[in-house]
Amino acid sequence: MAHASATEAHAHEHATQEHHGPQGILKYLWSTDHKVIAMQYLFTGMFMAMVGGFMAYVFRMQLAFPGKSVPLFGYVSPGEYNALITGHGSIMIFWVAMPVLIAAFGNYLIPLMIGADDMVFPRINRLSYQIFLLSVLVILSSLFVKGGGFGGAWTSYPPLSANADYNLTPLGSSMWLVAVALEFVAFLLGGINFITTLMNARAPGMKAYDIPMVPWMIVIASILFMLSVGPLFAGAIMLFFDQNLGTGFFDPTRGGDPVLWQHLFWFFGHPEVYVVLLPAVGIVIDIVATFARKKLFGYKTLLYTAVATGVLSFFVWAHHQFIAGIDPRMANIFTVTTLLISVPIAEMCFVIIATLYGGDIRLKVPMLWALAFVGEFLIGGVTGIFLGASGADAYLHETYFVLAHFHYTFFPIAIIGTFAGFTYWFPKMFGRMMNETLGKIHFWGTIIPFNFIFIPLFVLGLDGQQRRIYNFQNFPELQHLQPVRILATISLVVMLFFQLFFFWNVIRSWRKGPKAEKNPWKSNTLEWTTESPPPHGNWPVDEMPKVYRGPYEYNHPDREEDYWPQNLPA
């Protein structure tokens, strides 16, 4: 009863808000509608992706053509170079992967996929975005303050980050820290919302194992985030005090320990990888099931492997610190846990691949992205084994091999996963179909250059090239590798160029693409049972969906069509 009356009150609120809420542009800035907030996160995240991509372009140009003026930027100084790599890493993880995969898709899809009219805490949701926006403004302005942006890498190791005498960016480094802390607050607020909404606001009939993978994965990711971020948040405050109040938590000359920060950072930093991985996996699974017209191979297996990965991810953090001065015996324990995590991850990949077996696979653009995720992520996964094995990491640590490895995980997650989700739900979000030809040009124009950027970087890493170095001209052993660097940079420029096809496609389809019907992909989940785009409140109040079966009943023998929406009575 309590639930029903809450829903009625909420419906009433929706009705009144439409009449008395803010008008015009303010309507979009001040909305509590989960779909509007999702769009705010999506477009902010995409804007930040352009900023982060531009940074990558500038420092790759410097590496390929050292000392030359970079078009659209100018000469890159060593301080600017450090600020650019720091900004690129921080922005791509905290201001692109997180807002787009968790906040944008989570906000948009969780209520729609579980048949709710909104998040359970719409105002907390609005506050979450507003704090996030503040963090964006802080990180962007930190690049332009006196002394320049922080240049101590996204890991921000003290004493470099703690002392302005060492990093030379007194304002930039504090602002970086404040921006990251604000971002954490925003995602804690968002996470509370996702978890509570999934627990309490599901459509009647939707049992735990009827929930589609996207809400599950985003909620598991939010739980991981909430459990791991606490220590780093405390660490961030301690580091801020070290920077500005003269404390010495991480200063060895005053009894502190710089390695403590590394523990706090990576205790968060490693689960964070899975925080962004899981939503992408959820998106990929939903798309693969839909376009393979196939029931998911092992729903529970997948769910349990996600949970197992999440639990294990709390016990692997020191593999980032094998050679950081920790007791070498400790590395053995973390080698074991790190390699163990390959088991659930491999299982996850096997389940997705096995879902293709017996399917009726349609290679539409969202499916191409989803399959590319699997194909590319496998490279990221297997190269991780080299680094988890302590004996090999003793050499490969901090080389371009590491860089190439995690780009083969993060690029599929944050870029391929996002394009998969965006092209799949675009008809629902904007009520128009995207152009398939432009979509395919964009797909191949992204995937092929992507491999030409990062496969060469594996070679550079094996050859002993270190990361985060402004100019390799000083290292005689690395000079002959310049053509490889130029190849990677040219591939990056080509890949960035092909992103124009994406923007062209989005703008063109948004304005005059063919109108999308309710369920253009013939999918089963609940978001496809409402209008495209869904109205405020998602469904008319008296037509809220009920659920009769799981989300992946494709090609069921008892049914003539090859799909069976969750809301159709038996």
Next chain:
Amino acid sequence: MLHGLITEASSFAGSIDWLIFLVLVLVGFWFILAEGVFFWLIFRFRSRPGHTGQYLTGKEKHIKRWINIPHALVLVCDVVIVIAAIHVWYIVKMDLPPADYTIRVTGQQWAWVFQQPGEDGQLDTPDDIFTTDSLHVEVNKTYQFLLESRDVIHDFSVPVFRLKQDAVPGRTITGWFRPTKTGTFDVQCAKLCGIGHGVMEGSLVVEDQAHHTAWVAKNTPAAAQ
């Protein structure tokens, strides 16, 4: 496996390269298998006229084993890699063979300072030789190094030795190497340490006994003799 790319110039470089090769073979097998099956399935079950999808839940035993058997085999591979990794790690980082010479390596923004014994062969005596950004060592001698930092975290990295170790302010970290090849090689700083990180390079000169003895004699401070 790496010697085609980069010289192996220390006693443990070969072990690390062997481990990397072992991992490459094992994960390479899984990678090629997984990608092969993946592309074959996409091709085999592509939508075409007259083809329909099947209804499989993943609970069927004869199908489930295609997941379960690889699952177990992955675990076996993990065990093999763990044993090999810990074995190599033990040689490189945990075991500390008796030293012929002990040297001190200090990182600072943005240079490497090397302190090594003069003609008396003892560290921390008045005849120690201090050099900046250039380390001269003798081939086929075991060196222990005491690694320190004066300001921020640096990382003492010698790719041809496959040697890498963070230098942490406030700590003295002990490690070792045994050069096996003469020549001049790169020393890098492998941890971002500020705006001069990219110029914090050094050179490592591995010499035979005669040359090294001559170098030590020439560079031992005169005042101490």
